Amino acid sequence: MKSSVLLIYTGGTIGMHTDPESGALVPFDFNHIYEEFPSLRRLEVDIEVLPFEPIDSSNASPELWVRLAENIRDNYERFDGFVVLHGTDTMSYSASALSFMLHNLAKPVVFTGSQIPIGVLRTDGRENLITAIEIAAAKDSKGRAEVPGVSLYFQNRLFRGNRTTKQSAEELSAFASNNYPPLAEVGVSIQYNHTYIARPKAGAQFSIDTRLERDVAIVKIFPGLTESIFRAMLSSGIKGVVLETYGAGNAPTKEWFIGALKEAIAKGISVVNVTQCSNGEVNMDIYETGVALQKIGVISGRDMTTEAAVTKMMYVLAHEHTPARRAKMLKKSICGEFGK
Numbered sequence: 001m002k003s004s005v006l007l008i009y010t011g012g013t014i015g016m017h018t019d020p021e022s023g024a025l026v027p028f029d030f031n032h033i034y035e036e037f038p039s040l041r042r043l044e045v046d047i048e049v050l051p052f053e054p055i056d057s058s059n060a061s062p063e064l065w066v067r068l069a070e071n072i073r074d075n076y077e078r079f080d081g082f083v084v085l086h087g088t089d090t091m092s093y094s095a096s097a098l099s100f101m102l103h104n105l106a107k108p109v110v111f112t113g114s115q116i117p118i119g120v121l122r123t124d125g126r127e128n129l130i131t132a133i134e135i136a137a138a139k140d141s142k143g144r145a146e147v148p149g150v151s152l153y154f155q156n157r158l159f160r161g162n163r164t165t166k167q168s169a170e171e172l173s174a175f176a177s178n179n180y181p182p183l184a185e186v187g188v189s190i191q192y193n194h195t196y197i198a199r200p201k202a203g204a205q206f207s208i209d210t211r212l213e214r215d216v217a218i219v220k221i222f223p224g225l226t227e228s229i230f231r232a233m234l235s236s237g238i239k240g241v242v243l244e245t246y247g248a249g250n251a252p253t254k255e256w257f258i259g260a261l262k263e264a265i266a267k268g269i270s271v272v273n274v275t276q277c278s279n280g281e282v283n284m285d286i287y288e289t290g291v292a293l294q295k296i297g298v299i300s301g302r303d304m305t306t307e308a309a310v311t312k313m314m315y316v317l318a319h320e321h322t323p324a325r326r327a328k329m330l331k332k333s334i335c336g337e338f339g340k
């Protein structure tokens with residue numbers, strides 16, 4: 001029997017073509033995807049399209065994530081897999097958020113997009129779209145989805161969604177997963193790396209949980225950061241901070257810096273430490289500059305991306321209401337967002 005895939009179109013470069021009248025790039029109507037892209041009919045997959053009002057993903061928000069989660073839930077039984085077409089700019093944030101919001105996902109939710117519009121001859125969108133659909137439809141010998149969970153497919157590689165980051169505004173290989181190996185590599189055939197693909201517990205019921213706390217911030221430290229600016233960043237009703245530090249999780253040991261963080265933590269603000277480096281992980285045991293953070297209750301984000309850390313913060317703060325319980329949940333891997 002043919003597999004079925006729901007293609008949810010949210011916008012971004014992939015859905016653009018040249019307007020015959022103005023010559024400008026405009027979003028095309030995804031209901032006409034087969035006219036734009038007739039070779040899709042040749043796939044041995046039943047595809048249904050669910051177009052949202054297209055947005056540039058710079059305008060993505062938790063409302064979009066909730067809408068995606070609800071549409072996946074409402075269509076969960078009808079389809080074998082889901083492909084989400086999304087602008088590349090914030091795709092890693094959306095894939096990370098969805099990984100926390102969709103529980104016991106036994107089916108694939110594959111995010112993809114493109115650097116060049118699908119209506120342009122040299123587009124990378126055609127291959128990304130076709131292979132994402134193939135992966136979303138793929139079953140193993142036991143009839144289970146090859147790659148359950150939220151993933152991101154781009155330029156011949158499939159990654160765990162919450163381990164990705166957009167690494168290039170120019171290269172067609174726009175995404176990287178620096179701390180976790182690809183789930184699949186695509187050449188003449190699709191090679192699945194089964195060791196790295198996580199599966200939900202057998203029989204666990206799929207559900208969604210869309211509660212997210214919005215009062216969070218990402219604070220990137222830099223040499224020259226002043227006390228007044230830092231204190232301003234930690235004020236105004238903030239409940240959680242993702243602190244982007246140097247190297248293996250190091251930050252200044254200046255009294256005012258540690259003092260400001262200590263006061264924030266004493267007020268109940270959760271602080272998670274991630275590194276500004278594109279690979280490697282936070283280890284607050286190595287240098288004095290990291291030990292000082294650990295002592296005052298800063299939580300290690302280990303090898304998490306900033307995208308995963310901030311969406312996890314939104315999720316955790318909406319679910320746990322005491323600093324101790326929040327810290328406990330932030331230290332755990334919820335859906336493979338850190339660790340090996």
Ligand code: ASP
Nearest residue numbers: 012013056057087088089
């Ligand atoms: N600005 C676009 C977006 O993220 C870029 C893209 O789709 O590649 O929606």
